[in-house]
Amino acid sequence: VSTFEDDISFNFKTLEQDGVLMHGEGSQGDYITVELKQAQLLLHISLGSSPLHASEGHTTVAVGSLLDDQHWHSLHIERLGHYVNLTLDGEVKRFRCRGTFDQLDLETEVFFGGVIDHDKQHLIYRQNFRGCVENIMFNGVNVAELARHRRPNIRFEGNVGHYCQDQLTTPITFAGINNYVQVQGIPRRNRLAVSFRFRSWDTVGLLLYTGFSDNMGSLEMVLSEGQINISIAQPGKKKLEFAA
Structure with a gap:
């Protein structure tokens, strides 16, 4: 054609x-x-x-x-x-x-x-x-x-459906440097699991911070020059730091 x-x-x-x-x-x-x-x-x-x-x-x-x-x-x-x-x-x-x-x-x-x-x-x-x-x-x-209408001149491959399933996501926008969300923690749990998606024009910023129960340390996740850095601090132990 x-x-x-x-x-x-x-x-x-x-x-x-x-x-x-x-x-x-x-x-x-x-x-x-x-x-x-x-x-x-x-x-x-x-x-x-x-x-x-x-x-x-x-x-x-x-x-x-x-x-x-x-x-x-x-x-x-x-x-x-x-x-x-x-x-x-x-x-x-x-x-x-x-x-x-x-x-x-x-x-x-x-x-x-x-x-x-x-x-x-x-x-x-x-x-x-x-x-x-x-x-x-x-x-x-x-x-x-x-x-x-599944006309014969149309070919389908893979998982193609005639519907659009929306993802159940609720975005939060932090418009200023002093904005944050504080969530009530669950004390005396030996595991912590957090997941989220984010986007930002900034290359530096605090993404997540939580203190452990009984003053047993803290976890911090920061964006530094476009890289995610995570640090875990506990009393009497060397600070654990790694990047992702």
Whole structure:
């Protein structure tokens, strides 16, 4: 399929930082890939290459950040020849594809949510997407609706369902340096287990502190220059420190 203009849109949400959202390619070196990498969205596109043309056709554009927040994000890609409007959550980034060609030649298959055979698709291995995608529109074709009705031209691989199971998470935002949450402890327990996810623009900060019963020491977890450091102090013993 050769197109001079394209219109692609869908919504997605995930807790994963990396994953292929969409991929399609052709035999003449054309391709388009949308992926998450370190919670940022990347669009890779090439309208083809030829030994007769010295200019490289590959173009990569990055938008957004912290997209692994389990909130819905909307993506819209509009291409007219060399020119592309990439819209993420209402913010538009306009750019011109490199190279001299203005047609996107794709084979019959376009993948959403991952790639079945990376070698066959000439795509360096990337993790497939884990999360929810809805309202997939590809050049006027409602792919999500075709998938819901299990049309024969739609193929499923792996655990794909027509539902979106929300994660039961309750975020807490600490907006200032003097903010904290204090939780009542359970005295005289010989075990302590704590788990949480966090994100921050700061490279330094206290993440967790607790004192042991009967003044038997303390545990401290801090973020220091982007690294997590844990220290355990007990009376009469050398302070135990390690990094993660």
